[in-house]
Amino acid sequence: MFANLLYLIGLIAVSPLVLYRILRHGRYRRGLAEKLLGVSSERSAALYRAAAQATTARPRLLNIESVNDYRCIWMHAVSVGEVNLLPKIVQQIQQQLPEARIVISSSTDTGYDLACKHFGEQRVFFCPLDFSWAVRRTLRTLRPKLIVLSELELWPNLIRLAHESDCPVVVINGRLSERSSNRYQRFASLTRAIFEKLSWVGCQDSTCRDRFIACGVAPERLTVTGSMKFDNTIISRDDADVLKRVHWAGIDPWHRVWVVGSTQPGEDEMALDLYCRIRVDFPDLRLVLVPRHPERFDSVAAEIACRGLVPHRRSSDKSLDSTTWDGQRVILVDTIGELLHWWGVAHIATVGGSFGNRGGQNMLEPAGFGAAISFGPNTNNFADIANRLLETGGAVRVQNSTELEVFVRRCLSDASLVDQLGQAAQDIVRQHRGATTRTLNELLQWLPATPTHSRAAS
Numbered sequence: 001m002f003a004n005l006l007y008l009i010g011l012i013a014v015s016p017l018v019l020y021r022i023l024r025h026g027r028y029r030r031g032l033a034e035k036l037l038g039v040s041s042e043r044s045a046a047l048y049r050a051a052a053q054a055t056t057a058r059p060r061l062l063n064i065e066s067v068n069d070y071r072c073i074w075m076h077a078v079s080v081g082e083v084n085l086l087p088k089i090v091q092q093i094q095q096q097l098p099e100a101r102i103v104i105s106s107s108t109d110t111g112y113d114l115a116c117k118h119f120g121e122q123r124v125f126f127c128p129l130d131f132s133w134a135v136r137r138t139l140r141t142l143r144p145k146l147i148v149l150s151e152l153e154l155w156p157n158l159i160r161l162a163h164e165s166d167c168p169v170v171v172i173n174g175r176l177s178e179r180s181s182n183r184y185q186r187f188a189s190l191t192r193a194i195f196e197k198l199s200w201v202g203c204q205d206s207t208c209r210d211r212f213i214a215c216g217v218a219p220e221r222l223t224v225t226g227s228m229k230f231d232n233t234i235i236s237r238d239d240a241d242v243l244k245r246v247h248w249a250g251i252d253p254w255h256r257v258w259v260v261g262s263t264q265p266g267e268d269e270m271a272l273d274l275y276c277r278i279r280v281d282f283p284d285l286r287l288v289l290v291p292r293h294p295e296r297f298d299s300v301a302a303e304i305a306c307r308g309l310v311p312h313r314r315s316s317d318k319s320l321d322s323t324t325w326d327g328q329r330v331i332l333v334d335t336i337g338e339l340l341h342w343w344g345v346a347h348i349a350t351v352g353g354s355f356g357n358r359g360g361q362n363m364l365e366p367a368g369f370g371a372a373i374s375f376g377p378n379t380n381n382f383a384d385i386a387n388r389l390l391e392t393g394g395a396v397r398v399q400n401s402t403e404l405e406v407f408v409r410r411c412l413s414d415a416s417l418v419d420q421l422g423q424a425a426q427d428i429v430r431q432h433r434g435a436t437t438r439t440l441n442e443l444l445q446w447l448p449a450t451p452t453h454s455r456a457a458s
Contacts, residue, residue: 030109031126038128038137047142048072050122051101055094071100071447074144076127079111080337081362082150085173085228087118092440097447103142107153110294114337130155139165146446151175159197168199168446172439173228174212175204177359177380181211192216199446202439205384223442226435227385233368233429234344242344242369249331249345250321254284256412259346259371261290261339262361267352268300270401272307272330278405279327282412286325288342290333292353292361297334304330314338344369347418348411350404351375360386367394368429370422372411374398388432394425 034043051072075090077083083106090102104119105127106112115124128134135157147162147169162169176184184191195216202225203209209222234242251257260271268289275287291300297313304311310329312320320329333342343349349366353359354376364385366373373395379386389395398404411418 031112034126035129036131036134038134039125039141040137041141043125044138044141044143046122047103047125048101050120051103054102054120054123055098055100071097071145072143073100073102073146073148073447074105074142075102075148075150076105076107076153077111077115077150078106078127078153079108080114082106083111083114083118084232084337084340085150086115088232088436089172089228089440089443090119092436093443096440096444100447110336117337128158130157132157132161135161139167146170146443148172148443154191154194156194159194163197169197170199170443170446171201172443173204173225173435174201174208175227176208176211176215177383178211179380181215184215188216200442202435202442204435207384223438225438225442226432227364228435228439229362229364229385230429230432231434231436233364234340235368235370235426235429237344237369239341239344241341245338245341245345248319249286249288250319250323250325251286251345252322255286255322255325256282256284256347257286257288257345258348258350258408259288259290259342259366260350261288261333261343261352261366262292263289263300263352264292264356264358265296267355268296269303270355270404271350272303272309274401274405274408275330276307276309278408278412281409283327285327285408285412286331288331288333288345290339290342290352294334294336297332301332301334304332340365343371346371348408349373350408353381354379355400363389363395364429367425370426372396372418372421373425374404374407376400376404388428389425392424392428394421394428396421 073093075086077086086104093100093102104115104124106115106124107127112124112126128138139161144167147167149169149171151173152171152175159169192215195212198217198221200221201212201217202223203212204227206224209224212222213219260267268291271287271289279285289300291297301311301313311332312329314331314333314335333339343366346366346369349371351361351363351366351373353361355378357378359381360375360379363373363375363382367389373389375386375395375397377397377399386395390397396407398407
């Protein structure tokens, strides 16, 4: 009840901002019933049918009663980055446990849309907000035998009620920043019990493991599996999805493509101002901008136009060629889930979210393609990966727009620098693969290979 009260107070406090975003950007409207009330029996039955049809094993009864007979795994990924971790591990679980029924939830519109793209709309639902009634209803109708959280999203009611229902809650690709760890420890009287109820955590590195222990997870429930993001990284520019974008963009061999991705407010403007200056001396430079949030697509297009440049929006589906992608035209990727493959187009890559207080975004994706990577001063969300790249010469940290301009100009005038940075980045990716297999081996211990009642049902 205390948690519900806190949530209600918080919801009331932020309601003006939420209402503004609903009216201005259309956010938060979708899935309101699932978020506030939980997943209904009818929706659970539909999720289960879709999950059953996605496997090679076909139960005779595709109704909600058969959830008891088969292993239902609920996998949760809060947004795009976490959703991208799931396809490979879901596929491998299904190969090992064909009877398992895997359903996926997300908390954001962008995460939901990407999950639907990967798994089909009928297998995906919006995660209920952590009100006890919404969580309890979802657990009652879905009846999961295992809940898998991608990276970390601690909700007291979800973890407590799952624990009371004898449903293990595990974390894969566990990540806990120093800032978050300190905050949890500061309020240990409220948070420690949540960590103690986690059944198992696969940590990205030993530093994260130590932080989970400090927050209350028993050491025997922790395993350093490594980061699954290394396994999900593509290391060949000959990938079919990359080649499609190369063709769509009309890239010629002499073009030098600078991709600035996962941008936050202010970062697009910075990149555009630099591009306008740099292309005077390097006319073969081409710019691709990938804003992180859809509600900013129109404003970024306006920023491009106000500088006398032409925004070419990816959503228009109108492809370019070498004669139309001139220096005046900036490609604006105003679609969801494409950034991974646009990094494969880049010769020079700047990872956004790192010049403000966001904490940076995933720099492994451009590293896998061997791009010359730069990012700003704030990479707290990916501190370990950023430090590995910096220590081995696989990336360059810049403090501001002046240093970023110097970096881009150096890459354009020194091809050997681009090669050195790209090779070092790819070496890091290759050295740290294998986390998905280690994670899978641990997850399989939480579900028996044969469902409890499946033989009797058949």
